[in-house]
Amino acid sequence: DNGFCSPKILRCAPEPDAFNPCEDIMGYNFLRVLIWLINILAIVGNVTVLFVLLTSRYKLTVPRFLMCNLSFADFCMGLYLLLIASVDSQTKGQYYNHAIDWQTGSGCSAAGFFTVFSSELSVYTLTVITLERWHTITYALQLDQKLRLRHAIPIMLGGWLFSTLIAMLPLVGVSNYMKVSICLPMDVETTLSQVYILTILILNVVAFIIICACYIKIYFAVQNPELMATNKDTKIAKKMAVLIFTDFTCMAPISFFAISAAFKMPLITVTNSKVLLVLFYPVNSCANPFLYA
Numbered sequence: 001d002n003g004f005c006s007p008k009i010l011r012c013a014p015e016p017d018a019f020n021p022c023e024d025i026m027g028y029n030f031l032r033v034l035i036w037l038i039n040i041l042a043i044v045g046n047v048t049v050l051f052v053l054l055t056s057r058y059k060l061t062v063p064r065f066l067m068c069n070l071s072f073a074d075f076c077m078g079l080y081l082l083l084i085a086s087v088d089s090q091t092k093g094q095y096y097n098h099a100i101d102w103q104t105g106s107g108c109s110a111a112g113f114f115t116v117f118s119s120e121l122s123v124y125t126l127t128v129i130t131l132e133r134w135h136t137i138t139y140a141l142q143l144d145q146k147l148r149l150r151h152a153i154p155i156m157l158g159g160w161l162f163s164t165l166i167a168m169l170p171l172v173g174v175s176n177y178m179k180v181s182i183c184l185p186m187d188v189e190t191t192l193s194q195v196y197i198l199t200i201l202i203l204n205v206v207a208f209i210i211i212c213a214c215y216i217k218i219y220f221a222v223q224n225p226e227l228m229a230t231n232k233d234t235k236i237a238k239k240m241a242v243l244i245f246t247d248f249t250c251m252a253p254i255s256f257f258a259i260s261a262a263f264k265m266p267l268i269t270v271t272n273s274k275v276l277l278v279l280f281y282p283v284n285s286c287a288n289p290f291l292y293a
Helices: 027-056 062-090 099-105 108-137 149-173 191-223 231-263 272-279 283-292
Strands: none
Touching: 027 062, 027 283, 062 108, 062 149, 062 283, 099 108, 108 149, 108 191, 108 231, 108 283, 149 191, 231 283
8 A cells, every 4th residue: 555655756748958958948037028029020010021022013123122022031920929829838837748749740840940040041131131231332433233133033042042951951850940039040960950040150150251341341342432432322321231230230149149058168058048048139120121121
């Protein structure tokens, strides 16, 4: 009889670790409020921008076309945040009962795809926007060299294909989206996974260097009276400069910690990385529509 009354030790599997601490998806209550605010702003703001640009009576110019692509990328980030916020609300206080189903299911894979596709298409588009502004101002007097929509469309098609490929790789075994509850490709156990993460980060750094170099050239070009850049082009360049440097300022801390994690020397816990996820990673997605509206 005593056997029925003896205490039983309950063991759960898998046990909590650095990647999966015993907590809800959003570890802090203030993050729950912020993630809903940001994802609503991102979705509503970017849908509004897309609607205005695509239904405008004005001609669809190259800058407008590129802004449409950037807005769609930011909209996808809003969808990612909406998925994460919704699952967090449904599993609040009992995520441990749903962790395996969520992280190994199609929902987490879809969320991971949206966020990687969004971030890569956004970086690619920002780089193209900068190069387009530099080209337009530098060759202001040579109308035959102006970038046309027929040139911009295949350029952006390449960006869509590249972003889709990068986002698909974790679904076929190159890293994966199942490692953490926020569905980011944080698995660096294999050499191929490390190469994948580092390649993305290096490409983002290269994009930032290209953007910085172009804006330095734009600055000197605007100061040069011989180039006669139009006032309209100069204003657009200034707006794009604010937009782009705001984006990369937010991406810098994330890239720094991601590089350390890729070398298996993480400088931040998964719990604290959720603060970066909400406060830095997606802020541009809701701010961009208001910056370039």
